[in-house]
Amino acid sequence: MMSLDRRLHAYRADLAESGLRGQVDAAAFADGEPFRVTAPVLPLRGAPRPGASLDTELLFGEDVTVFDRRDGWSWIKAARDGYVGYAPNDGLTATESPTPATHRVATLRTFLFSRPDLKVPPVKVLHHGSLLRIGGRSGDYYELESGGFVYAAHIRSLEKPDTDPVETARLYLHTPYLWGGRSSLGLDCSALVQLAWMACGIPCPRDSDMQRDGFGDNVPYAGDESVLKRGDLVFWKGHVGIWIAPESFLHANASDMCVAERAFAQTAAHIEQKGEGPVIGVRRPPMPVAAP
Numbered sequence: 549m550m551s552l553d554r555r556l557h558a559y560r561a562d563l564a565e566s567g568l569r570g571q572v573d574a575a576a577f578a579d580g581e582p583f584r585v586t587a588p589v590l591p592l593r594g595a596p597r598p599g600a601s602l603d604t605e606l607l608f609g610e611d612v613t614v615f616d617r618r619d620g621w622s623w624i625k626a627a628r629d630g631y632v633g634y635a636p637n638d639g640l641t642a643t644e645s646p647t648p649a650t651h652r653v654a655t656l657r658t659f660l661f662s663r664p665d666l667k668v669p670p671v672k673v674l675h676h677g678s679l680l681r682i683g684g685r686s687g688d689y690y691e692l693e694s695g696g697f698v699y700a701a702h703i704r705s706l707e708k709p710d711t712d713p714v715e716t717a718r719l720y721l722h723t724p725y726l727w728g729g730r731s732s733l734g735l736d737c738s739a740l741v742q743l744a745w746m747a748c749g750i751p752c753p754r755d756s757d758m759q760r761d762g763f764g765d766n767v768p769y770a771g772d773e774s775v776l777k778r779g780d781l782v783f784w785k786g787h788v789g790i791w792i793a794p795e796s797f798l799h800a801n802a803s804d805m806c807v808a809e810r811a812f813a814q815t816a817a818h819i820e821q822k823g824e825g826p827v828i829g830v831r832r833p834p835m836p837v838a839a840p
Contacts, residue, residue, distance in 0.1 A: 555603070555755065558615055558625050558632045565615060565625065580613035580625070582646045586694075587639030588672050589731045596621035596634040602728030603633050604739070604754055608672070609649055609679030612640065629742070629754045647693065649679035652747070654704035656719050656732045660696040664689035671696055675731040676719060677743050709749030711836045714779050717744035717790055717798055720807045725800050737788050740800045740807060741781060741833075744790075748836045756788040764833035773812060776830065782812070783829040784819055791830075 552572065558565040564574035585606045593600040596619065604626075606612065611627040612635075622640055625632045659670035664686040674680075680703060681693040689697040710716045717740055726734025730743065738756040745752040753759050760783045769775060769782075773794060776782070780791045789799025797812040803822070820826055 555632060556630045558623065560623075563616055563623075565613075578615050580615045582643045583612050583614045583622070583624070583640040584643045584646070585610045585612065585639060586641045588674060588678075589733065590635050590639040591728075592624070592626070592631060592633035592635050594633060596623070600634070602726075604631050604728055605730040606635065607678045607731060608674050609681070611643070611646060614640065628746075629751070631754050647681055649706060650682050651680040651690070651703045651705055653678040653680070653698075653702060654710070654747070655702040656723075658698055658702035660692070660698055661689070662696060664691070664697040666699075674698065675733070677747060706749075709836065710747040713744040713748050713750070713833075713835070714790060714792055714798070716747045717741070717807075718809070720800070721798075721809060723800070723807045725802055725805045725807070727802075735800055735807075737800045740798075741788055741790065745833060750834050750836070752833070756783060756786060759783075759788060759833075760829050760831060764831040767830040767832050769827065769830040771827075776812075777832065779833065779835055781831045781833055782816075782827055783831070785825050785828055787819070787824070789815070 559568050559572045559574055562575045564572050564577050566577045566579045569577050585608055588608050590606040591602055592604045594603050606626055612624040614622045614624050616623040620637050621634045622637050624635055653674050653676050657673055657675050660672040660674055661668050662671055682690045683693040684691045688700055690700050690703055691697050720740055724734040727736055729735040730739040742752040742754055753763055776791045778792050781788055782791050789797055791797055795811045796809055797815045798809045800807045
């Protein structure tokens with residue numbers, strides 16, 4: 549059997565995705581079925597049990613392929629970044645004829661209401677980057693095809709992506725750090741990068757090693773900060789952050805337990821003092837044309 553990344557390739561001894569036929573040994577292969585995330589935030593775990601590692605999270609409106617459903621769990625592959633794992637069934641809904649998303653939540657978070665009325669209790673909290681399918685408009689609110697209303701000023705068409713991933717990432721300042729997290733309630737270092745670039749319409753891998761190995765262009769770096777440019781991604785083993793300026797380095801980190809912005813030299817020294825090693829790479833990711 550070929551050596552494949554289980555985070556991005558759905559295969560087990562008993563079952564694998566059809567695209568891996570001939571590449572892996574499995575008792576059966578499946579195309580899977582289309583489902584959609586209906587929970588505000590859906591955990592994707594490494595095993596089908598509540599206490600298993602939180603590998604990442606999916607947001608409301610994201611599409612997935614389900615290969616197996618049993619004992620309250622679905623084995624899935626996310627359409628947005630290809631991540632594979634186990635998610636609870638009650639956060640997913642089958643979509644026989646999937647329709648593409650038209651809009652996204654552009655603020656840090658917003659509410660889904662049962663009526664276009666700010667005085668009614670909200671039905672759900674929707675997080676930045678959630679995907680929406682708009683069916684109509686009622687005053688200051690958009691109505692979703694699936695039901696419910698969201699405040700229109702908090703929503704943006706997918707045809708109008710953000711123009712500066714650095715400023716988008718700054719939306720998350722002081723958001724709590726959460727290993728595997730990917731929402732405005734809590735997120736990790738690589739999720740901050742992914743969500744910021746995705747909001748600009750630029751696909752981005754989920755984990756820091758994936759970003760280090762293939763997101764943007766390599767920047768030769770040997771400790772001279774003058775080679776860095778605004779938006780460069782700086783990597784340590786298992787960690788990534790966004791270089792903005794000498795006195796401004798943005799990252800979700802476990803020392804502050806939140807998204808923090810500090811001087812780069814101070815950050816790098818602190819990380820090395822903790823025994824987590826030196827910088828191991830710098831990448832210059834794709835940037836929107838309109839970004840400064």
